Amino acid sequence: MLVLSSSLVKAQGFGQDRAGTEGFQFTKIAVDPRAAAMGNSNMADANDGSSLYWNPALSARVEGSTIMASHTAYFAGISQDYISVIQSFDKFSVGLSMQYLGSGDIKETTEFEPFGTGRMFSTNHYAIGLSAAQQVTDLFSYGITFKFLQENIEEVQYSSGAIDFGFSYLVGDTGLRFAVGINNFGLDADPSGTTTRIDETDGVVVEAPQEVNSLPTRFHIGAAYDLIDTEQNKLIITAQVTNPSDNAEQLNIGAEYSFVDQFFLRTGYEFGIQERKIPSLGAGFVLPVGNKIIKADYAYSLYERLGEIHRIAISFSL
Numbered sequence: 175m176l177v178l179s180s181s182l183v184k185a186q187g188f189g190q191d192r193a194g195t196e197g198f199q200f201t202k203i204a205v206d207p208r209a210a211a212m213g214n215s216n217m218a219d220a221n222d223g224s225s226l227y228w229n230p231a232l233s234a235r236v237e238g239s240t241i242m243a244s245h246t247a248y249f250a251g252i253s254q255d256y257i258s259v260i261q262s263f264d265k266f267s268v269g270l271s272m273q274y275l276g277s278g279d280i281k282e283t284t285e286f287e288p289f290g291t292g293r294m295f296s297t298n299h300y301a302i303g304l305s306a307a308q309q310v311t312d313l314f315s316y317g318i319t320f321k322f323l324q325e326n327i328e329e330v331q332y333s334s335g336a337i338d339f340g341f342s343y344l345v346g347d348t349g350l351r352f353a354v355g356i357n358n359f360g361l362d363a364d365p366s367g368t369t370t371r372i373d374e375t376d377g378v379v380v381e382a383p384q385e386v387n388s389l390p391t392r393f394h395i396g397a398a399y400d401l402i403d404t405e406q407n408k409l410i411i412t413a414q415v416t417n418p419s420d421n422a423e424q425l426n427i428g429a430e431y432s433f434v435d436q437f438f439l440r441t442g443y444e445f446g447i448q449e450r451k452i453p454s455l456g457a458g459f460v461l462p463v464g465n466k467i468i469k470a471d472y473a474y475s476l477y478e479r480l481g482e483i484h485r486i487a488i489s490f491s492l
Contacts, residue, residue: 196387196388196389196390196419196420197325197332197363197387197388197389197390198299198301198323198325198332198334198358198363198387198389198390199390200254200273200275200299200301200325201273201301201323201357201358201389201390202390202392202418203246203248203254203275204227204246204485205224205227205244205246205254205256205273206220206222206223206224206227206242206244206256206471206485206487207244207456207458207471207472207473207485207486207487208220208222208224208430208438208440208456208458208471208473208487209224209228209428210454210456210473210475210483210485211428211440211441211442211454211455211456211457211471211472211473211474211475212412212428212429212430212440212441212442212454212456213412213426213427213428213441213442213443213444213453213454214414214426214428214442214444215396215412215413215414215426215427215428215442216228216396216398216412216414216428217229217340217353217355217394217395217396217414218232218342218351218352218353218396218397218398218412218414219232219351219396219398219410219412220232221235221236222236222240222242222469222489223236223240223241223242223258223259223260223269223271223489224242224244224256224258225260225269226258226260226269226271226303226305226319227256227258227271227273228340228355228394229317229338229340229342229353229355229394229396230269230305230306230307230317230318230319230338230339230340230355231307231315231316231317231339231340231341231342231353231355232307232315232317232340232342232353233260233262233267233269233305233307233317234262234265234266234267234307234308234309234315234316234317234342235309235315235342236260236262236267237262237491238262238491238492239259239260239261239262239491239492240258240259240260240489240490240491240492241257241258241259241489241490241492242256242257242258242259242487242488242489242490243255243256243257243487243488243489244256244257244485244486244487244488245485245486245487246483246484246485247483247484247485248275248483249477249480249481249483251277251278252275252276252277252278253275253276253278254273254274254275254276255273255274255275256271256272256273256274256487257271257272258270258271258272259271260305265308265309265310266306266307266308266309267305267306267307267308267317268304268305268306268307269303269304269305269306269307269319270302270303270304270305271301271302271303271305271319272300272301272302272303273300273301273303274298274299274300275298275299275300276296276297276298276299277296277297277298278296279294279295279296280294280295280296280297281293281294282294282295284372291372295328297325297326297327297328298325298326299323299324299325299326300323300324301321301322301323301324301336302321302322303319303320303321303322303338304319304320304321305317305318305319305320305338306318312344313343313344313345313346314341314342314343314344315341315342316339316340316341316342317339317340318337318338318339319337319338319339320335320336320337321335321336321337321338321358321360322334322335323335323336323358323360323363323389325363325387327369328367328369329367329368329369330365330366330367330368330369330383331365331366331367332363332364332365332366332387333363333366334360334361334362334363334387334389335360335361336357336358336359336360336361336389337356337359337360338355338356338357338358338359339355339356339359340353340354340355340356340394341353341354341355349399349400349401349403350397350398350399350400351397351398351399352395352396352397353394353395353396353397354394354395354396355393355394356391356392356393356394357391357392357394358389358390358391358392359389359391360389360391361389362386362387362388362389363386363387363388363389364386365382365383365384365385365386365387367382368380368381368382369381369383388419389419390418390419390420391418391419392416392417392418392419393416393417393418394414394415394416394417395414395415396412396413396414396415397412397413397414398410398411398412398413399411399412405434406433406434407431407432407433408431408432408435409429409430409431409432410429410430410432411427411428411429412427412428412429412430412442413425413426413427413428414426414427422446423446424444424445424446424447425444425445425446426442426443426444426445427442427443427445428440428441428442428443429441429442435460436459436460436461437457437458437459437460438456438457438458438459438460438471439456439457440454440455440456440457440458440473441453441454441455441456442454448478449477449478449479449480450477450478451476451478452476454473454474454475454476455473455474456471456472456473456474456485457471457472458470458471458472466490466491466492467489467490467491468488468489468490468491469488469489469490469491470486470487470488470489471485471486471487471488471489472484472485472486472487473485
């Protein structure tokens with residue numbers, strides 16, 4: 175598994191030398207409050223509908239049926255929504271997920287009209303995934319997601335297919351678990367459509383973009399450990415190393431404290447991101463309703479110049 179993953183990483187050309195060269199950046203925005211509050215370090219411990227985003231292998235350990243919906247209030251009026259459904263069948267599970275990011279209306283500006291041309295435009299981006307996972311033994315599971323990705327910028331579209339796959343391993347009854355995975359491994363996207371520009375010299379100009387967008391492939395190695403595990407109190411610590419194809423490596427760490435498995439406090443930090451000055455924070459609670467469980471989560475992240483990000487999510491276990 176490690177040899178195969180390392181070979182794929184090298185083939186994709188990971189590292190800083192490709193910074194800013196790839197499209198579909200929205201796929202790197204965390205979709206759930208729990209992971210965001212824990213510094214995006216949940217590759218080995220995404221135990222709800224967010225597992226389809228972080229590591230599909232973990233969905234094999236989700237019992238019954240789970241529905242999750244989340245909303246992210248991102249920078250500059252941008253918003254992101256995510257919904258997932260997981261259905262388990264004994265040692266197997268299948269899942270369906272959708273991630274959507276929209277910019278809202280943006281005022282068009284040019285070097286000659288810096289306060290606006292009077293024209294508005296928008297962008298929207300989405301990823302639809304179909305996942306399958308198997309729990310091979312009580313300790314080992316694997317999963318794969320087939321995704322369709324599309325970005326719409328004005329009248330120009332970029333579309334591509336991608337694969338996420340991952341593995342999860344529990345180290346016996348020690349409370350330690352590991353995970354390895356790759357996200358967004360797929361084909362480059364060719365543009366289609368045209369866009370109109372007003373040039374001071376040539377007047378109305380119709381342009382057809384030619385640049386190809388490649389995918390922001392990411393290789394993850396993660397671990398989680400139950401530092402405290404009693405009937406009333408539980409403390410989980412998580413760590414994750416991410417090697418993206420379009421930037422430098424990142425180290426993320428996080429922690430979650432839970433009281434009677436119903437009330438949760440979380441924090442985490444992302445190293446290697448200059449904008450991050452304070453840890454992320456979050457909280458959540460679980461409400462049993464008959465034989466069903468309702469879970470609500472919130473996360474707060476602060477970036478030095480860009481500002482705040484708020485995330486909320488609700489999950490139903492049936």
